[in-house]
Amino acid sequence: MSLTKQIISGDRRALAQALTLIENDDHSSQHILTDVYRHTGCAHLIGITGIPGVGKSTLINSLAKLMRKSGDKLGLLAIDPSSQFSQGAILGDRIRMKDLLGDEGIFIRSMASRGVLGGLSSTTAAAVDLLDAAGFDRVIVETVGVGQSEVDIASNAQTSIVVLCPGLGDSIQAAKSGILEIADIIVINKSDYPEVNLTKSYLREMIDIGSAAQTSGSETQNIIDDINEKLDTDSSIWEVPIITTVATTGEGIGDLFEQLLAHYEHIKSTGEIIRRRHSRLRAIFESQLRKQLYTKLSQMLSEDYCLRQLEVIMERETDPYTAATNCIKHFETNYIGDED
Amino acid sequence: MSDNPIRILIAKPGLDGHDRGAKIIARALRDAGLEVIYTGLRQSPMMIVEAAMQEDVKAIGVSILSGAHQVLVPRIINLLHEKGLGHVPLLVGGIIPENDVDELFQLGVAGVFGPGTSTSDIVSLVQDVVSSNKNKINYSA
Numbered sequence: 001m002s003l004t005k006q007i008i009s010g011d012r013r014a015l016a017q018a019l020t021l022i023e024n025d026d027h028s029s030q031h032i033l034t035d036v037y038r039h040t041g042c043a044h045l046i047g048i049t050g051i052p053g054v055g056k057s058t059l060i061n062s063l064a065k066l067m068r069k070s071g072d073k074l075g076l077l078a079i080d081p082s083s084q085f086s087q088g089a090i091l092g093d094r095i096r097m098k099d100l101l102g103d104e105g106i107f108i109r110s111m112a113s114r115g116v117l118g119g120l121s122s123t124t125a126a127a128v129d130l131l132d133a134a135g136f137d138r139v140i141v142e143t144v145g146v147g148q149s150e151v152d153i154a155s156n157a158q159t160s161i162v163v164l165c166p167g168l169g170d171s172i173q174a175a176k177s178g179i180l181e182i183a184d185i186i187v188i189n190k191s192d193y194p195e196v197n198l199t200k201s202y203l204r205e206m207i208d209i210g211s212a213a214q215t216s217g218s219e220t221q222n223i224i225d226d227i228n229e230k231l232d233t234d235s236s237i238w239e240v241p242i243i244t245t246v247a248t249t250g251e252g253i254g255d256l257f258e259q260l261l262a263h264y265e266h267i268k269s270t271g272e273i274i275r276r277r278h279s280r281l282r283a284i285f286e287s288q289l290r291k292q293l294y295t296k297l298s299q300m301l302s303e304d305y306c307l308r309q310l311e312v313i314m315e316r317e318t319d320p321y322t323a324a325t326n327c328i329k330h331f332e333t334n335y336i337g338d339e340d
Numbered sequence: 341m342s343d344n345p346i347r348i349l350i351a352k353p354g355l356d357g358h359d360r361g362a363k364i365i366a367r368a369l370r371d372a373g374l375e376v377i378y379t380g381l382r383q384s385p386m387m388i389v390e391a392a393m394q395e396d397v398k399a400i401g402v403s404i405l406s407g408a409h410q411v412l413v414p415r416i417i418n419l420l421h422e423k424g425l426g427h428v429p430l431l432v433g434g435i436i437p438e439n440d441v442d443e444l445f446q447l448g449v450a451g452v453f454g455p456g457t458s459t460s461d462i463v464s465l466v467q468d469v470v471s472s473n474k475n476k477i478n479y480s481a
């Protein structure tokens with residue numbers, strides 16, 4: 001039986017091995033992804049983002065226990081950064097997910113970011129597709145919210161959860177970085193700590209201003225009024241809920257699950273889910289184009305040719321920008337021109 | 341594809357609540373470029389083997405201080421075989437009496453290191469064990 005068939009039929013070990021091949025960008029991975037593609041599109045894809053230590057893994061532990069009560073099968077992907085120095089990593093998310101072990105309805109995979117340019121998002125997307133094809137009802141991806149990665153997760157997820165902790169520092173940082181804009185649900189975890197209410201009202205304000213700014217350019221207050229009015233009448237607008245939780249005790253997790261279900265229903269009923277599917281597939285398609293084009297280009301342009309370009313740049317006879325353009329021209333005239 | 345990082349599971353089975361040694365080893369392996377899936381304290385053999393399967397690791401390292409190796413190690417090895425993971429090398433660290441080491445090797449343990457072993461020795465042991473095991477891993481799609 002092929003690896004793909006084994007995955008579809010629920011063979012967990014085959015799934016684990018396929019995930020390795022994908023992660024290593026093995027030559028067989030495209031074949032596997034092509035095979036599983038038509039089995040994808042069924043799972044609810046959930047992204048959970050936040051700074052290290054905010055409680056994402058603990059939250060997933062509590063949330064997953066609850067989800068399992070309603071029979072959902074869960075695929076969990078926990079991504080942590082690789083060390084910049086050694087390329088190694090310590091992946092410790094399982095420490096917090098102890099309650100989920102030994103449950104056949106749950107599959108957990110830890111992944112290091114491996115620091116490849118744009119590689120993480122395509123590997124993540126591929127891993128998500130495998131879990132989707134393997135028949136998990138919900139696929140949850142945990143990522144550290146730094147730099148671009150949260151934006152990548154937005155293009156991967158149908159429901160994005162941003163996790164913050166009490167205290168304005170974290171929230172202001174989140175608002176500034178633009179991470180709030182991708183949130184469908186905001187969680188203030190560790191709400192057993194002080195300053196929860198202050199944090200909540202700050203975030204409420206930032207979210208309202210954020211969604212107002214997206215609507216048009218006129219006076220903010222008017223728009224907030226507008227939106228409030230619309231909210232009363234127009235069910236097509238999703239008001240981002242802010243949920244306070246204590247992941248370690250499970251407090252607030254019921255609310256979170258409820259909102260997750262509500263959001264999923266919302267995007268399905270408004271057709272938003274189709275737009276999200278579209279932008280996800282577009283991101284995957286474009287990153288494949290980039291990757292395959294780059295591979296082709298580096299195969300076609302000999303190493304000698306590239307080294308020569310570098311020498312010329314070093315001699316300051318040309319600049320890196322012109323040299324890159326020249327490379328493309330060289331590629332076009334030598335390999336593409338004669339085809340039409 | 342040989343430059344992909346080695347993925348290893350480091351776990352601390354048994355009931356004693358002390359994982360400093362395991363953490364030091366995890367860090368040393370990370371610094372040597374390995375990806376360490378660290379599962380923490382009080383892992384049952386079942387949990388360890390299940391995690392090793394899901395994570396598709398190339399090796400498993402367990403740290404045992406409680407003297408329970410005679411019970412825990414055979415259980416882990418049996419479960420590995422049951423799950424079709426008999427080829428995944430198991431390394432045992434901790435306080436293992438000299439007389440028991442041979443017995444562990446006979447059970448199929450790939451390496452044993454005591455409290456005195458330097459982290460660099462542990463790192464090269466892991467790398468050796470994994471690379472000598474490579475051709476046994478069947479990845480045919």
Ligand SMILES: Nc1nc2c(ncn2[C@@H]2O[C@H](COP(=O)(O)OP(=O)(O)O)[C@@H](O)[C@H]2O)c(=O)[nH]1
Nearest residue numbers: 052053054055056057058096189190246247248
């Ligand atoms: N007091 C308190 N501690 C929490 C809460 N949630 C998580 N923690 C602790 O925060 C630490 C980091 O949690 P973890 O889930 O690993 O965070 P992650 O890095 O975001 O995945 C752990 O020690 C957790 O026990 C909470 O709601 N309240």
Ligand SMILES: [Mg+2]
Nearest residue numbers: 056057093142
């Ligand atoms: Mg975590």
